[in-house]
Amino acid sequence: MSGARHGLAVERLSVAVRGRALVDGASWSAPAGQITALVGPNGAGKSTMLRAIAGVLPERATRAGAVLLDGARLDGLPARERARRIALVEQSTDAVPQLTAREAVRLGRTPHHRMLGFSLGDERLVEAALADAGATGLAERQLGELSGGELQRVHLARALAQRPAVGQPSALLLDEPTNHLDVAWQLELLALVRRLADDRPVVMTVHDLGLAATHADRVVLVDRGRVLAEGSPDAVLTAERIRSVYGVEATIDAAPDGVAIRYRRLTA
Numbered sequence: 001m002s003g004a005r006h007g008l009a010v011e012r013l014s015v016a017v018r019g020r021a022l023v024d025g026a027s028w029s030a031p032a033g034q035i036t037a038l039v040g041p042n043g044a045g046k047s048t049m050l051r052a053i054a055g056v057l058p059e060r061a062t063r064a065g066a067v068l069l070d071g072a073r074l075d076g077l078p079a080r081e082r083a084r085r086i087a088l089v090e091q092s093t094d095a096v097p098q099l100t101a102r103e104a105v106r107l108g109r110t111p112h113h114r115m116l117g118f119s120l121g122d123e124r125l126v127e128a129a130l131a132d133a134g135a136t137g138l139a140e141r142q143l144g145e146l147s148g149g150e151l152q153r154v155h156l157a158r159a160l161a162q163r164p165a166v167g168q169p170s171a172l173l174l175d176e177p178t179n180h181l182d183v184a185w186q187l188e189l190l191a192l193v194r195r196l197a198d199d200r201p202v203v204m205t206v207h208d209l210g211l212a213a214t215h216a217d218r219v220v221l222v223d224r225g226r227v228l229a230e231g232s233p234d235a236v237l238t239a240e241r242i243r244s245v246y247g248v249e250a251t252i253d254a255a256p257d258g259v260a261i262r263y264r265r266l267t268a
């Protein structure tokens with residue numbers, strides 16, 4: 001059901017490049033206070049959806065449909081206005097390797113600047129964002145010399161620094177946030193994401209269906225640009241659906257400390 005009053009609502013979103021549909025009439029919602037996992041096979045259109053919501057599609061892409069945050073349309077807002085409300089952490093960004101982590105996180109404040117530029121308040125937010133993402137110790141390091149997992153934390157800190165003033169609606173979109181992270185940091189990140197979802201919608205794409213089932217409140221299953229199912233993890237992630245979408249046999253074990261899913265190739 002789309003149209004969540006508090007949270008993000010995606011309505012009949014379509015994205016095409018040179019006449020090819022990458023996202024095809026997708027409607028789904030991500031309520032504030034919840035973690036929504038966007039899952040689906042490679043090439044399903046998950047990243048394209050996040051980029052369309054954040055308004056950072058390539059120029060040659062055409063799009064249709066609506067994106068609403070707390071009931072207000074984001075489409076048509078100037079890029080800067082949209083960037084104040086929606087923070088997107090991508091798998092790979094065009095990070096300048098010579099920037100230090102702190103300088104990169106400061107860039108997260110750019111959409112909020114007016115004439116005066118960087119303020120003391122911004123500086124405090126940058127330090128808090130670095131601390132929240134566990135990246136304080138990386139602040140003086142150059143991006144080009146960080147490991148994949150360290151870089152992931154800096155990107156997250158940058159998105160945290162981007163958030164608007166308290167009380168203003170915002171959403172956080174994370175594209176494969178657990179990529180490159182070791183198991184300890186995956187759990188740290190998911191605990192942080194849980195805290196961040198306290199007062200806003202958080203959407204994350206993940207390939208690990210067990211992780212989605214364990215840590216997300218809602219799951220949106222996407223295939224070939226379309227939404228196949230949306231709802232609670234146990235309602236969406238059934239062995240039958242996993243078989244039809246991914247073409248593998250899944251055994252789902254729900255335990256009190258999480259959901260483990262084992263996979264086998266389909267036998268003929």
Ligand SMILES: Nc1ncnc2c1ncn2[C@@H]1O[C@H](COP(=O)(O)OP(=O)(O)OP(=O)(O)O)[C@@H](O)[C@H]1O
Nearest residue numbers: 017022040041042043044045046047048049058205
């Ligand atoms: N800029 C682009 N121009 C043309 N086609 C694109 C562009 N970006 C993505 N695509 C295509 O759109 C489809 C959806 O890609 P997208 O990256 O959104 O999928 P995804 O679900 O995030 O995949 P993955 O799990 O592999 O990251 C793919 O077929 C991809 O090749």
